[in-house]
Amino acid sequence: MSHILIVDDEVAIRRALEKFLTELGYKVVTAGDGEEGLKLLEKYPIDLALVDLVMPKLDGIRFIRKMKISAPEVIPIVLTGFGTITSAVEAMKAGAYHYLTKPFELDDIAALIQTALDHKNLKKENRLLKKHLHEKYRFDNIVGKSDEMQAVFDLIEKVADTDSTVLIMGDSGTGKELIAKALHFNSARRDKPLVTVNCAAIPEELLESELFGHMKGSFTGAVASTQGRFLSANGGTIFLDEIGDMSPKLQVKLLRVLQERRFEPVGSSQSVEVDVRILAATNQRLEEAVKQGKFREDLYYRLNVIPIHIPSLKNRDGDLPLLLSHFINRFSRQNKKEIMDVTDKAKKLMANYSWPGNVRELENTIERIIILKDKGTIDVADLPEKIRGNAHLAKTQGDFELPEAGISFKNAITNFEKTLILKALEKTGWNKNKAASLLKINRTTLVEKIKKRGLEKTAEK
Ligand SMILES: Nc1ncnc2c1ncn2[C@@H]1O[C@H](COP(=O)(O)OP(=O)(O)OP(=O)(O)O)[C@@H](O)[C@H]1O
Ligand SMILES: [Mg+2]
Helix, strand or coil, X not given: CCEEEEECCCHHHHHHHHHHHHHCCCEEEEECCHHHHHHHHHXXXXXXXXXXXXXXXCCHHHHHHHHHHHXXXXXXXXXXXXXXXXXXXXXXXXXXXXXXXXXXXXXXXHHHHHXXXXXHXXXXXXXXXXXXXHHHHCHHHCCCCCHHHHHHHHHHHHHHCCCCCEEEEECCCCCHHHHHHHXXXXXXXXXCCEEEXXXXXXXXXXXXXXXXXXXXXXXXXXXXXXXXXXHHCCCCEEEEECHHHCCHHHHHHHHHHHHHCEECCECCCCCEECCCEEEEEECCCHHHHHHCCCCCHHHXXXXXXXXXXXCCHHHCCCHHXXXXXXXHHHHHHHCCCCCCEECHHHHHHHHHCCCCCHHHHHHHHHHHHHHHCCCCEECHHHCCHHHHHHHHCCCCCCCXXXXXXXXXXXXXXXXXXXXXXXXXXXXXXXXXXXXXXXXXXXXXXXXXXXXXXXXXXXXXX
């Protein structure tokens, strides 16, 4: 329902307009002069104002000028008994949408108001639509305030709107695919396809034709020609996930695409040209794979034009609480439950947990808790055993309690050892010498333990 403000010193006109417009279904408020009008603007969500030009205290032109500053969204329409060109022109210059000279037909006023409001709504809708699109594709669905993630955001911002190849590296569940999407949707290619291919999920023999297409009859079962993912992505972006799992043969073919943007479909001798931006991701240490001869060095350099390293969740200072409430909000809304709080104890346990599955593990954990719990506050008992288990390890002394069901002595010691080593490494900025002396053990012992406990990935920074 639209709100209309009438500002006119003539009582009869105010009354007549008020009655007429109210009957048409508008909410109407009236003022006898400009000053009173300004006060009403603060009180009501006014959409449109009918303004007389000659009034005591604050005249119509000055009123419109002030309104343009304090309430610029309101549409001013001028009513004047002194319909001289000069005052009308002045009113339009001050920002009036239109003017009518007295005496006027009520129907003319109604039509003008309707047009003006439609116009305004359209503009508002457009604005909302644009804002919505923008929000959807901005990266504020990627949560993170840690310095590490802020650096990643800066990098995304810099390289998104280029055609550069980007290699996204990070442990499993750190958000590689999310970042690939952010890159695509913040590029000029955003309205074109983003095609994702998981190189590890497709059997080696099929991956080639999946990527590059094949001609009919080129291999058993190839009953029709298919165009392949590279062509489907033409004009847009292709995201090659788990690139570290690509076979040597395909690595060669991919290298050529990277160099020349052309390839031959399986069974064809004619090459096809494509315009695609290539994004790749891996949770493997590609540099290691290169050293071991499993991944082509030339391909590695071609892919690694812009490397983005996503840190594991454990190494992002301050992100856990943020992600926690992000996921609680999301899954509560999805499951139509009231938004739950988390007890300090539960928060502490989660903070001490190592999250080997990173953000995905946190996301799944919260989803499960929200689904299982009806209301109340998320507490220690709601947490999965592996996180609760840490309760016994988080402290070296004090209120440690042996659970009724008992615990595995061996696992507890191993986990505690891991926690201690990680803590020491974190405290010393991953300096193994300093970490070893902090734990009062030899560097060699520490390095051995890091290796034995599979902590290299996190340790090597
Ligand atoms: N910073 C973040 N903010 C919000 N959600 C995130 C963030 N990082 C990851 N997620 C969510 O966690 C899940 C895992 O992310 P994603 O699939 O992008 O990770 P990945 O690195 O590709 O994992 P994998 O190596 O297992 O393929 C997704 O549901 C994603 O939406
Ligand atoms: Mg992924």
